[in-house]
Amino acid sequence: MTLNTFKNVFFSVLFLAISFVGYATESPENENDKEFNAKEMIMHHVKDAHEFHVVDWNGKPITIALPIILWTDQGLTTFMSSEFHHDDSGSHIVEKDGMRFVKYHEKIYQLDANAQEVAFDAEHHPTNASLPTDLSITRNVFMMWISVIALLLVFISTARVYKKSNNKVPTGIAGFMEPLIVFVRDEIAKPMIGEHKYNKYMPYLLTVFFFIWINNIFGLIPIINGANVSGNIAFTLTLAVFTFIITTISGNKNYWKHIFWMPGVPVPMKIFLMPIEIVGMFVKPISLMIRLFANITAGHIIILALMSLIFIFETIAVAPVSVAFALFIGLIEIVVTAIQAYIFTVLSALYIGMATEEAHH
Amino acid sequence: MDLITPGLGLVFWTVITFLFLLIILKKFAWKPILGAVSDREEGIKKALASAENARKEMENLHADNERILKEARAERESLLKEARDIKNKMIDDAKGEAQTQANAIIEQAQAAIESEKKAAMAELKNHVAGLSIEIAEKVVRAELSNKDKQIQLVESMLGEAKLN
Numbered sequence: 001m002t003l004n005t006f007k008n009v010f011f012s013v014l015f016l017a018i019s020f021v022g023y024a025t026e027s028p029e030n031e032n033d034k035e036f037n038a039k040e041m042i043m044h045h046v047k048d049a050h051e052f053h054v055v056d057w058n059g060k061p062i063t064i065a066l067p068i069i070l071w072t073d074q075g076l077t078t079f080m081s082s083e084f085h086h087d088d089s090g091s092h093i094v095e096k097d098g099m100r101f102v103k104y105h106e107k108i109y110q111l112d113a114n115a116q117e118v119a120f121d122a123e124h125h126p127t128n129a130s131l132p133t134d135l136s137i138t139r140n141v142f143m144m145w146i147s148v149i150a151l152l153l154v155f156i157s158t159a160r161v162y163k164k165s166n167n168k169v170p171t172g173i174a175g176f177m178e179p180l181i182v183f184v185r186d187e188i189a190k191p192m193i194g195e196h197k198y199n200k201y202m203p204y205l206l207t208v209f210f211f212i213w214i215n216n217i218f219g220l221i222p223i224i225n226g227a228n229v230s231g232n233i234a235f236t237l238t239l240a241v242f243t244f245i246i247t248t249i250s251g252n253k254n255y256w257k258h259i260f261w262m263p264g265v266p267v268p269m270k271i272f273l274m275p276i277e278i279v280g281m282f283v284k285p286i287s288l289m290i291r292l293f294a295n296i297t298a299g300h301i302i303i304l305a306l307m308s309l310i311f312i313f314e315t316i317a318v319a320p321v322s323v324a325f326a327l328f329i330g331l332i333e334i335v336v337t338a339i340q341a342y343i344f345t346v347l348s349a350l351y352i353g354m355a356t357e358e359a360h361h
Numbered sequence: 362m363d364l365i366t367p368g369l370g371l372v373f374w375t376v377i378t379f380l381f382l383l384i385i386l387k388k389f390a391w392k393p394i395l396g397a398v399s400d401r402e403e404g405i406k407k408a409l410a411s412a413e414n415a416r417k418e419m420e421n422l423h424a425d426n427e428r429i430l431k432e433a434r435a436e437r438e439s440l441l442k443e444a445r446d447i448k449n450k451m452i453d454d455a456k457g458e459a460q461t462q463a464n465a466i467i468e469q470a471q472a473a474i475e476s477e478k479k480a481a482m483a484e485l486k487n488h489v490a491g492l493s494i495e496i497a498e499k500v501v502r503a504e505l506s507n508k509d510k511q512i513q514l515v516e517s518m519l520g521e522a523k524l525n
Contacts, residue, residue, distance in 0.1 A: 181391075
């Protein structure tokens with residue numbers, strides 16, 4: 001078991017070490033023809049996109065086309081992202097259902113009825129186009145679904161191990177996943193929520209823990225690391241809102257009393273504490289949202305910035321330094337993937353525990 | 362600014378994806394896995410408790426054994442004592458009987474000896490008497506061959522008879 005664990009860790013590290021070298025070979029062709037702009041490259045990698053850019057080959061981008069789903073004032077419109085022909089400057093116009101669309105800085109604009117071509121103001125905002133509701137399957141959504149498939153495969157096959165063996169002994173994949181599940185139960189749910197109530201929240205905590213963790217890990221894998229799911233604020237916002245909803249719904253009398261009329265302090269203090277507690281109610285999920293987003297995005301930015309050094313200095317001599325530093329940060333990032341998933345889950349459990357705690361004064 | 366503005370599309374898809382994942386995993390993964398884990402923990406707890414019980418039972422059994430052994434030992438002791446007593450008594454009895462029997466035999470022997478002695482004496486007396494008479498006859502015969510002597514004898518005899 002220990003030998004296997006060691007082997008797993010060793011190969012993961014080796015694999016990731018190779019993958020960061022992958023950045024170096026990937027990026028030059030990316031920006032070969034024009035002047036290298038580190039900020040643009042990094043932001044392009046960190047943010048969401050409508051197509052899945054894999055690599056540039058002989059100056060031609062190899063991408064996975066993803067469906068674009070738009071909700072306009074005339075209803076639903078769908079087409080594939082390949083129809084933009086990799087254009088992101090707003091110059092290629094796609095006509096669909098009598099409407100014209102352009103893609104500019106990863107945003108889909110609907111041109112006004114009489115506009116022939118998109119016009120920009122001084123701040124580079126389109127003046128004659130509007131933003132329809134964009135429900136496209138972006139590369140983050142795509143990656144998120146891949147992570148869902150991976151999670152389902154892993155955990156349903158784990159569950160099958162127990163179903164098959166009548167003595168409930170964890171073998172194979174269950175031997176690897178069970179300690180993690182038991183860890184979430186014994187180190188997160190039980191101490192934070194309490195022995196009697198934790199069971200109800202276990203599915204949420206387990207799902208959120210593994211969902212964040214696997215997306216953090218997928219964000220570190222090259223080629224597909226363009227998708228920065230758990231470093232996207234929309235993703236972290238959604239999960240934080242889930243925690244907020246669960247906390248608020250399961251809040252008992254004691255919890256609301258502590259927010260609106262703090263027991264055990266004088267009346268002026270009660271009045272003083274009320275707004276603070278009300279703000280605190282919202283600050284908790286907001287902190288969850290920002291922490292995960294900032295940590296994961298920062299990790300991506302640091303690695304990409306280190307790699308950018310090679311192209312900023314325009315010499316291969318910097319490469320060993322960049323690769324060494326990126327490798328070092330990458331190793332830290334591997335730890336961060338687990339730590340951030342753990343922190344998000346632990347704090348969610350803590351907030352739920354605070355909301356369900358019984359009065360003990 | 363784009364970086365920290367949540368995109369509506371991604372929020373929408375994350376909600377749907379997460380709820381889907383939560384429901385599916387809850388039903389097909391978390392429930393059976395957590396169930397199996399807690400079942401196993403229950404089983405281990407039960408096994409430990411039953412082992413503890415068995416240990417206690419063994420202890421009790423051991424104590425019982427000890428007690429039974431002690432009792433057996435005491436019983437053996439008493440049995441041996443009884444046997445020894447019986448043996449002694451039997452020896453004593455035998456000795457007493459032997460004594461009385463010996464005494465009786467001795468007495469009988471003595472009586473027999475006595476009677477034998479008496480018989481022997483009587484026979485001896487008879488014999489002696491016979492012998493005496495014979496001798497006397499011979500003597501008398503020899504004596505009586507001569508007249509004087511006959512008279513002398515008669516006289517001495519008479520003298521003797523007088524003394525009686």
